[in-house]
Amino acid sequence: MNLLSDIEKESEVALRLRIDRPLYDQETLNYECNYKKPESTSVTHNIIKSLKKKRCKSAVTSILPVSYWLRKYRWKDYILSDIISGITVAIMHIPQGMAYALLGNLPPVTGIYMAFFPVLIYFLFGTSKHVSMGTFAIVCLMTGRVVTAYSSSPTLTLVNGTFLHPTEIVDDVNLLPIYSPMQVATAVTFTVGLLQLTMFCLRLGIISTLLSETLVNGFTFGAAIHVFMSQIKDLLGLKLPKRKVDHFKLIYTTIDIFSVLHSPNFAALVVSTVSIIIMILNDELMKPWLKKKCNMPLPIELIAVVTGTLISNYCDLPKNYEIETVGIISTGLPKPELPTFQLLPIVAVDCIAIAMVSYTVTLSMALIFAQKLRYEIDSNQELFAMGISNIAGSFFSCMPFSASLSRSLIQQTVGGKTQIASIVSCTILLIILLWIGPFFEALPRCVLASVIMVALKGMLMQAKQLTRFWKLSKLDGIVWIVTVLTVVLVSIDVGLLAGLITSLASILLLSIKPYVCLLGHVPNTDLYLDISRYQGTVTLEGIRILHYSGGLNFANKSYFKTRVIKLVDVDPQKVLKIRAKKIKSAAYDNKFHDTNNDKLHTILIDMSALNYADPSGIGSLHAIVKDYYSIDIAVYFAGCSASIFDSILKYNKYAADEHQLKVFVTIHDAVTYALKEFTMK
Structure with a gap:
């Protein structure tokens, strides 16, 4: 019995995860872990390298698969x-x-x-x-x-309306071949x-x-x-x-x-x-x-x-x-x-x-x-x-x-x-x-x-599959209906083209309107979950945490910025207009705090699900940082992949912008840093 109780205790301990490490932003982690960007090579170099690796025998096998599997038949x-x-x-x-x-x-x-x-x-x-x-x-x-x-x-x-023999069919000039x-x-x-x-x-x-x-x-x-x-x-x-x-x-x-x-x-x-x-x-x-x-x-x-x-x-x-x-x-x-x-x-x-x-x-x-x-x-x-x-x-x-x-x-x-x-x-x-x-x-x-x-x-x-497609995704159902109607009413090849265009348009529509949500903290953990789906989360005072999923490019950058403003419930342009009216300082402070329920000082954006960002997308991140900095709200980022962080560094190198993006390894690192910064102020 003692042995069983010891095993149960060890299993219970194993199920609890405890992390003891320094706070990391992305640059510090790259330095300590000796990050090195892979060297890009030309297409010609890659072809020569692959040809050197491949022997004549493997080349024949790849072109003539029967020479491989027939020997093992x-x-x-x-x-x-x-x-x-x-x-x-x-x-x-x-x-x-x-x-x-x-x-x-x-x-x-x-x-x-x-x-x-x-x-x-x-x-x-x-x-x-x-x-x-x-x-x-x-x-x-x-x-x-x-x-x-x-x-x-x-x-x-x-x-x-007239029946003609093939030899009688002519065009405007010559007999048709x-x-x-x-x-x-x-x-x-x-x-x-x-x-x-x-x-x-x-x-x-x-x-x-x-x-x-x-x-x-x-x-x-x-x-x-x-x-x-x-x-x-x-x-x-x-x-x-x-x-x-x-x-x-x-x-x-x-x-x-x-x-x-x-x-x-x-x-x-x-x-x-x-x-x-x-x-x-x-x-x-x-x-x-x-x-x-x-x-x-x-x-x-x-x-x-x-x-x-x-x-x-x-x-x-x-x-x-x-x-x-x-x-x-x-x-x-x-x-x-x-x-x-x-x-x-x-x-x-x-x-x-x-x-x-x-x-x-x-x-x-x-x-x-x-x-x-x-x-x-x-x-x-x-x-x-x-x-x-x-x-x-x-x-x-x-x-x-x-x-x-x-x-x-x-x-x-x-x-x-x-x-x-x-x-x-x-x-x-x-x-x-x-x-x-x-x-x-x-x-x-x-x-x-x-x-x-x-x-x-x-x-x-x-x-019968239409019902399943429609229940799984309305866009998929529309693709099916458009394809069938065009194939049946117009022609097979035009229907294929129409279906392909509709399918690609549905993908484009989803990429233009990516998923953005507010995250809440799970008490006594380093977990942050969607507050609209998880009722056991709490909102940290003075901090708004957003999760972004999808690509960020020239097509959806405006939608992304609009969603950030809506979820954070603070529009920098409106705040600046209020300041411009020279309202008394006390009245202005009360109005600002009332509209935000608490004293918002930090916005964190979780980019762990960001799979691609073009220069326009990264430029929109800089614009968001700059806009909120103008009303004394800091914006930090967390969870970027190595390729996204490389793009950010490249943009910083060529962009004349004093507001650099601060990126942390995890959301919890960013939250810890934001709380320390606010306490020091």
Whole structure:
């Protein structure tokens, strides 16, 4: 029992913190602790230094990650899991690739090309072990918009209310150049690759952090609505005029759909309804049951595609019911061709949004798996991998590729360990490209539209997140609403830009109005807490302590000064005006003391949460010190970081100001000093 009591006493003592040290201002602490500012070096010096440290081997590993992880690949433990995962993902690639290729207004086989050529390159250069690269609905839709805008096809085009053949479309001077959809798509892919390589060279991988969760969520939901509306035509077997419009396309599409909604293809409607019901029942009932039994999901999309093809063949749906099919699918691999370089400057602006979206989606998914499974992702290397892969894909009839959330989740869930699963998937797709492709020529397009509709369920359900965003932050809720409305009503790329501007504006608004509060003292401690939140604090007589959080710059310096005056409840300018009226000394003193409740002699500003201060911000601190000094109130600062204190010293060196800033290490040091100074007076 004595031993236990001794341990309890020691624990009680350990919980009490006692500090016995001299009072420190910042300059004294720097002197006693031998502070030395780090030497700044030129960019060239840093590059040469890093090159000396890095060996050739490590440089190759950083550019070619496969050379590192493949040497450590545990074949006995991983290979079977990767084979199963690769087969499963390949099965998903077939229906998704063919369906999403239609979003890009390209032949369905293009989606399978995208799951083969770029994926092989990403295997060599990518750093994520679990993302499934290939077609992604939103990226394909954005590419399809560019393809529609700059290509000419045999279909009729609505211009000023008149249907014209592409060869009849002219501008004011010359005939418009005619490009095929594939030429435009490969030019887009090449340009996106160039943009991503440029971002890699400029080390702009961090730019993806500008796209917040709220922005990405709202953007993907708005884009999913575009995808949904684009599939109603095939889902119902409607014939819509082709419009070449850059903005408000969804509004025009809605008008066109309602204008012909009275005459759908009922056979296509029946096929679509049956396909959707079967796939939804699988997702809601069969998939949860199978998950308990085994990791292998039922490839319901592939079953729907194969079944639809067989029924179309044996019942001759195109001839008997005028159901539109996929059409000719060539066997073999496409011949490598150079992109149409004349198109690069034309599509460059549109490609910026595509490059950003494809990279951000891929990196977001890669980071999710990396955090879950505890390995590192190099954001800049991902830019390099995607850039090289897109450039290579542009020579083989590919659209810009990206990671797919559904395929990536399946690849990891069924046991995929590395990108070896992608090689297995590519091998199976190669067999399909060489021999099996023509089998799917009779596949009804309404079946592929049904696959897309069911796959959109997860994206459309993101609308539920608005409630959470709004409760967490009204600004985040506004960013979501602005992004969605602009994407849906105007266009996808303009919506992304509007969302980004709104998101940055919210950050700017928060930085312009930082958090400032009054602190009170916790008796018998050296703790100082917000008096509006902690009722057990007391206000020290004659001293006002303020806490500042955020940055201090030219944009918010006026707001900071206004908040200081309001919280301290003493305006130096008003006090000076009262003095100027030559009121009797006794009357003036009584008025001054009455307005401040006690004899205010010191203002302390806690800058421990100040993360940045520019010269204008530090200049505002000098102005505050000077203003309050003129009415005999001292202003001290506490808790500055080393970098902020260096900025203060630099400002003092070049500023002709007799009122230097006095900075203490902690608030308690500043309070102790202020009480001693007031006692001495």
